[in-house]
Amino acid sequence: MQLLLQRIFDGVSDGAVYASIAVALVLIFKATTLINFAQGEMAMFGAFFAYIFAVQSGILDFLGNQYLIIWVAAIIAMVLSAGVGITIERTLTRPFDPEDHLPVVLITLGLFLGINAIAGIIWNYQARVMPAMFPNGSDDKVVIFGARLFYDTIGTIVTLGVVLYILFIILNKTKMGLAFRAVSANVESARLVGVRTGRVLSFGWALASAFGALGAVIVAPRITLQPSMMAAIVIYAFAAAAVGGLDSVGGAAIGGMIVGLTKSLGNGYLGSWHFGLEHPPLEFLPATPLLIPVLILLAVLWFKPSGLFGTKRIERV
């Protein structure tokens, strides 16, 4: 019971981070029907913005009140990342037809390589300690049936919930949100009824980049800040987005949880299974945490090729 609960907590904690990046991927997919392979790297850049503002500028040492400063830094990072997102959308992806997958995949893969390399050249690959957004000492926890639930986890989940709620409000109650949904349903029709589609696309990228950056700022204290920090996360986020359906925001959040939980539970239980063999084959294996979400991804997409909550693509012959 204790172990199960512990693994669920761990899974949810990771899942919330995957979900935040997956939501960013889905926002961009909804706006422009492309997968932004550079999402993780853009988020990493955002985390560096926050680090520069909070730590390198010396503000944190000077004032000392860490959580507020980090939150302010995170918001600044989100705004800057949104700017970066708009710039990239406007200059690099707008000229291409998103229905033709190859060029846009190449552009975002190129960005993925380029952004990572630039960060590596500027900041090296040495790990930096990022101050946490929530209390994350070894005592900052609630013990439920012997399982440790850290404030960090609670904070991450609450933040994700708030972010999703804000997103829901933006998409469903504002004029921009209405335009966004119109564009994601049908670009041509939206343009014909007078929606300024270009602005909507920029808006989608801005939202996505901002939320991605927030996810990176939240996760950076756990895994230390460095240019390749997102490599281990973004692949789960892709899986999460695909499991949930690439065009469903709620699906991305649920997909993130599914991936986080299967990773934690699968690794915990299957990792120590012997399968009647001498050694447990999957024990302490770097592949195991990834292998199980990948199998889940395969299984989900096999039965529902557009993910659990995605819109089915209907092709006219």
Next chain:
Amino acid sequence: MFPIVVERGSSKHRTHMMILMAIVLVILIAVAFILPEYQVGRVNRMWAMAIAIMGLNLVLGYGGLFALGHSAFIGLGAFVTAWLVQDLRFDYWMVIPFSMAASFAFGSLLALPALRIKGLYLVVITIAVAVVFPSLAKIETFGIAEKTGGANGRIIDEKVIPTGLGKALGFSETEPARYRYFLIVAMVLVVTFAVRNLLNSRAGRAIIAIRDNETGAAVSGVNLVRQKVFTFGTSAAMCGLSGTILALDKGFVAEQDFLFPLAVEMLVGLVIGGVATLGGAFIGAFVIVFVKEFSKNVNIDFGLFVLDGKGPFSALIFGVILVIVTFFLPRGIVGSLKPTFMQRVYRIDPKAPSLPENLTRLS
């Protein structure tokens, strides 16, 4: 003078093709003797990458299936090679059918999800496979890690060095790269002609038909399942061959050599050369091997930061290349130059076959 009009299949056309092939052969042979030994080793790596890129091209360029996980097939080919040569004491040439068969099987397996999963979802799946694969090589059970070398990599003792016939032809044992060069070039030529013929055959036309219009192809009698599995498998088998060549040429396999970035490099090579062109693979392979070597030797101090071979400089170049090529050369070098060349220099205009004498044309 221009355009030169040559009829396809005429004796003039044949002469031109013969001259062209002779020039290519002379260049191929000359390269091995002009370049120093260590450079020939790099050229060998380039040939191996060219085969792999041709394999990727089959699925992505001609088949229109967006798969990005081909580094796993190269890795499988290399690991199978290491295992067979090292543990089972196979001769190196006997390894090739086995490594190709293993990769073919793995590729066909991956083709099954591709039957249902389309577009960007397929990209995600294949990336996931490429990311998982290297760590699968480290599994301790079933002696997998022992066979692949696990995290430390594995040395292949049995080197490809000139023996009997090779020695008789004048290759020395101290310069094995030069000897390997000719073996590899022979394989490259065979693979290139095989792919060319495949694309001109019934199967190749079916592959392209599926890319252009899946429903249309199915209606015209193409067996989609069989054709897709075959395409994926063949493509994977070519990558497996490439893995064998890489392993035997380097004499060492390690899972770090088959990470996801290798798949991205192949994609970079493919798009520089030209998607859905045969010759593009060679230009692409040349560019990626050249860029990697070039970026290793760069050392520029910008004060704030240093650009040198240890850093991610080659990744930066690849990223910039991807963006620039997509913007300014969307069909790649070969894809952009070939139509211009064909218009200005060559106009192939085959004559319609004449009717047999006992038939008269209606109308």
